[in-house]
Amino acid sequence: MKFKSLLLSILGVFVFSFGFGNLAKAEPVEISDEWLHSDETELSAHRGAHVAAPENTVEAIKWAGLLGYGFVEIDIQETKDGQYVLMHDLTIDRTTTGSGKVKDLTLEEIKSHNVVNADGRETNYKVPTLEEALEEADKYNIGINFDGSKGEWDNKEFVDGIMEIARQNNVLDHSFFVLSDQATRDQFNSWYPEATVTFLGNALKNLDEDIQELKKYDSAIYTTSINNIDKSAAEKIDEEELKIHVYQVNSAETYAKSMEIEPRLIETDVIVPGGIDSLVNLIEQLRKEEGIKKDQAAHVLKMHLNAVRHFEDTGKNDKAIKHMEKFKDMIDLQEQKSWITETTSNTLKVNADKQINKINKWK
Numbered sequence: 451m452k453f454k455s456l457l458l459s460i461l462g463v464f465v466f467s468f469g470f471g472n473l474a475k476a477e478p479v480e481i482s483d484e485w486l487h488s489d490e491t492e493l494s495a496h497r498g499a500h501v502a503a504p505e506n507t508v509e510a511i512k513w514a515g516l517l518g519y520g521f522v523e524i525d526i527q528e529t530k531d532g533q534y535v536l537m538h539d540l541t542i543d544r545t546t547t548g549s550g551k552v553k554d555l556t557l558e559e560i561k562s563h564n565v566v567n568a569d570g571r572e573t574n575y576k577v578p579t580l581e582e583a584l585e586e587a588d589k590y591n592i593g594i595n596f597d598g599s600k601g602e603w604d605n606k607e608f609v610d611g612i613m614e615i616a617r618q619n620n621v622l623d624h625s626f627f628v629l630s631d632q633a634t635r636d637q638f639n640s641w642y643p644e645a646t647v648t649f650l651g652n653a654l655k656n657l658d659e660d661i662q663e664l665k666k667y668d669s670a671i672y673t674t675s676i677n678n679i680d681k682s683a684a685e686k687i688d689e690e691e692l693k694i695h696v697y698q699v700n701s702a703e704t705y706a707k708s709m710e711i712e713p714r715l716i717e718t719d720v721i722v723p724g725g726i727d728s729l730v731n732l733i734e735q736l737r738k739e740e741g742i743k744k745d746q747a748a749h750v751l752k753m754h755l756n757a758v759r760h761f762e763d764t765g766k767n768d769k770a771i772k773h774m775e776k777f778k779d780m781i782d783l784q785e786q787k788s789w790i791t792e793t794t795s796n797t798l799k800v801n802a803d804k805q806i807n808k809i810n811k812w813k
Contacts, residue, residue: 481644483669485593485624486693486714492520494595494717496697497538501720501797502735504567505545506536508578508586513735515590518723521624521715522587523595526580526612528602533557534580534612540600547572568793571740580612584619593624595695595717603627604634606641613642626671626695632663639667648673648695653683661690671695671714676704684711702803720797721804726759729801741794747784751798754780758805767809774809778802 495501498510499517506525514522525538529552543549548563557579565575578586587594594616602608616622626646629635635647646669651660653674664670672687673695687694693714699705700720708716722728730752737748754777761770778799785795 481642481646482623483644483646486626486646486669486671488714489712490520491709491713492593492715493518493721493723494521494523494593494695494715495519496523496717496719497525498522500568501722502732503739504565504573504575506538506578506583507565507575508582509575511583511586511592512590515587515592517728517731519592521593521595521717523597523717524580524583525597525600527552527600528608529557529560530554531556531558534615535560536578536580536583538600542577546577567739567741569741569791573739581615581619584616584621587621588619591624592621593626594621595715596625596627598627598629598634598638603629604631604637609638609641628673643668645669646671650674651678653679653687657683657686661687661692664692665690673697676708679711681711684713688712701800702807705804706807720800722797722801725805725808726755726762729798729805730755732801733798736790736794740791742784742790744789747789750780751777751784762809767812770809771806774802774806 495510495514497505498507499514499519499522500510502513502517503509511522524536526534527537528534535552535557537545537552539545541549541551542555542560542563546560546563546565548560552560560577564572565577566572584594596612613622616625622645626648627638628648628650629638630649635649638645639647647667648664648671651672651674653660653672655678660672664672670692671694672692675698676696677698679694679696684694694711695715695717696708696711696713697717699708699716699718705716705718705721722732733742733748733751736742737745742748754773757773758770758777761767761773781790781795781798784790785792
């Protein structure tokens with residue numbers, strides 16, 4: 451018995467020492483906010499580039515990379531069996547062929563259904579895990595806007611799991627966390643003080659209070675709707691050495707307004723980075739996704755854009771604008787003939803207006 455007790459004691463010391471040694475070697479999560487100090491303005495795709503693929507899918511993140519977005523906004527929820535998935539709604543009803551609350555379904559059950567697009571058409575895509583989504587983001591060096599409005603962000607186990615997946619997929623050094631509940635944000639900050647945090651502010655009503663709150667943190671960005679900020683407020687935020695993240699930028703007018711205040715990030719559902727080349731690429735993808743239903747329709751639209759490119763390159767801006775207006779007329783005609791979907795029509799016309807505004811500045 452004495453020998454057995456001695457053996458158990460020795461074994462216990464060995465196990466404790468081995469475990470303690472591993473803990474001593476564990477590396478803390480290090481997060482850089484170097485991205486935040488850039489003067490560049492980048493577009494952030496809300497729920498991924500769902501101009502080109504269904505929201506919160508791996509494909510929407512892939513197309514964010516291909517189209518040139520700098521960031522994507524994603525929504526994270528936990529399944530019944532403790533897996534992280536991308537899903538905006540509390541249920542899978544709107545965005546998949548299935549139904550039920552995310553928290554009541556296993557990952558396997560959710561993966562058994564297909565994603566549907568904005569027009570309700572079934573695709574072959576699946577709801578992605580967080581790991582699948584961030585792995586794709588890392589391929590294109592895309593930053594992540596972690597929307598903290600879903601999930602238990604006051605639960606350290608929940609948060610630690612997300613942060614570990616983010617660390618493994620190399621996105622922590624160009625990411626931020628939107629946590630509008632102050633207690634939850636402060637708790638998160640105590641766990642990960644180097645992570646960039648924010649909340650939904652209002653620069654027209656609560657500017658001083660919002661700035662004071664954000665200055666508490668080592669790393670923060672001012673987030674507000676483009677409808678709740680003006681140039682004067684933007685200048686004051688800049689004086690306080692805070693960068694700006696504006697959202698709800700979904701028209702040529704709001705895009706132009708956002709560019710005037712020079713934010714770090716512009717979050718959008720429909721604005722596409724770049725110019726004519728990006729629109730041509732988008733049209734090709736929309737044909738594959740059946741947002742454009744006929745090859746002829748896609749061909750005609752690309753011909754108009756190629757003409758616009760030619761006139762831009764030769765400095766004939768009036769003709770470029772004229773052809774872009776014809777491009778919009780062609781979109782209306784194709785929608786009337788049901789050759790393109792309403793979602794596609796709206797997306798292309800908004801980006802056509804953005805391009806027209808850009809050409810007008812060159813005149």
